[in-house]
Amino acid sequence: MRLLLVSHLLPNPAEPDRGRFVWDQAVALRGLCEVRAVGPVPWFPLKLGPLRWTRWRYVPRYERKEGIVLGHPRYITLPRRWAFSLVWAFYLKALSAEASPPFDLVHAHVLYPDGMAAVVLGRSLGRPVVVTAHGSDVNFYPYERKLWRVLTVWTAERADRVVAVSTALKQNLYALGARRARVVVVPDGVDGRKFFPMDKSSCARSLGLEPGRRRVVYVGSIEESKGVGVLLEAFERLEGVELFLIGREVEGYPLRPGVHFVGPVPYERVPLWMGACDLVVQPSFSEGFGMTLIEALSCGRPVVATESGGPQDIVGEEVGALVPPGDPEALADAIDHVLGNLGRYRPEELHAYAQGRFGLERVAERLLELYREVLYGGGVEG
Template structure:
């Protein structure tokens, strides 16, 4: 089966972790003996133009990414004050990439867009022109945060309604989209994101030395929606004066300096470690070394970092922020309400005191069974096959009336 992936964002040389889970799924599809390709437009902000002097790519680029033909078109968002026109620029870039891809690699059997804005909108355009069926996997928190502009709604609604299948990465996101877009979304299917369980692995548990603190780990962009303010306050409220507990925070972002001041004001700056931006290898090393992972987000459609931690055999504490509810259960961690610092701190302490109840091997095996490549790619392959089977019959049009 020939599958062309249309991600709304994708790893680049300057931002190699952006959408890394898309790339990992692409490679898992290839490992399952599918023919897979990727096209992704990238329009940079004009603010970054000076940096282009240091070798950033421009125009159409091609990369053989370990056997995955990957085409990018790198340009500029020339109209920052007219976002609708920038969307048109992005879509035209996508159409150019598709023409180049088909010229080089042949016509794909099916398109798989990740997120409506803008991969799904591009897929709808390509279907209208070339008659190729597409599915959409929605990941974005745009809808839960009420960030969708009124002029974007028709674009999203059309892309959703013309898809042959709609996948959401959590049941909560599916219900949210259905409440927002009605029949354009129904029916939808839940297929979770996957974790590379050959990369994120558990190491043999070793008894901690008496002088080693219990380590909580958090990894994510340092933005308000990730709830780091709640996390630091919860940590300070629960573990003030306790030198046996440490919080390590990986990532960077616009509120880092505020968070650093907050830890000092709360008197825990000696036990909250800001690790800065981490490479993929460094994230894995931190997850394998920590005792537990904590996610304090206000909004999540899934929670990739949670399944990465679980793949390393670590128990987790997470907020009920939309995605973690389909990941966390009694056997692998604890869930708490969003914006509840006291509940978050109590859960962290409860998990710490009851760490022996969580078996790393059981946690990892459960993660593999639910979120490993075989489980997720098996579901996707079955969906592709159903779409292609239906589209081969003349009555099938791919509209929501005939959606899977």
């Protein structure tokens, strides 16, 4: 089987840690079928432009990573408010340049623009298309503009299968209006060779932290939509515990005692930070899945998360706690409860829980089964 995997989330030299969960999935699939990957990068038509648009200028046209040829065709980018509804056409032109050598099936990540361009390309070549919805492409962007919603629904209903990474996301896609979409739930996967239990004190010393302190780690964008403000308010109710915020600071927050803004860290060092803590927290208002949660569990650390969509598929009382979003008191109580009962959460059992449900190889096998069903069992027309 020859798979063409497409996503603007794939990493490139300008953003080496971008969408690593998509790339790890591609690498896992490589052991089961022939994989070629395409990670289009934006191209701004003027030499002078904002850094966020021009930084891709020196990304190579092709690179080989971990045995996979990864192409980086260019597509024209303009400010979203001007041209986001047209991006799929520019994206399609970039993908069309990658139509050779032949492939049997396209798997695109993100419904728009990746998925829409892939569906049009697949139809023109008579190849089936699978599209994965990850979260914002269902829960956020379609509600910004009516046309974006129309394009998202059009794509979902014409893909041969749509993969939703959580049960809540599947339900939200139907609620969006994509009633004819053939949706299956396949979660993202975590690599147990990268995320595994490590000694807390050793991890702390490696990071220059004082061993023996109680620590909670948050990994993600530091912004209000991720519940960071609620988390900081919750920590005002806790004593004897430190909070480490790891990620890009989108919105500024005042410094508080016991709260440390670490900033972005290389992907390879995230397991070290998780290993140095007692608990990982995800306080979001909306989550398509919850990649940080399965990474933490695979590292043998319990989690506290909000009932924000994806976490309900991941977190049960045997691995942590769920609380309503936007409730700092409930969040503080849950963190305090889990920290007070750490003996209940054995690292090896948490790792086994994560790998048994979300192990990367297991997810890749489920996707291969889906590809075979689409190729040999018939797709969806219309």
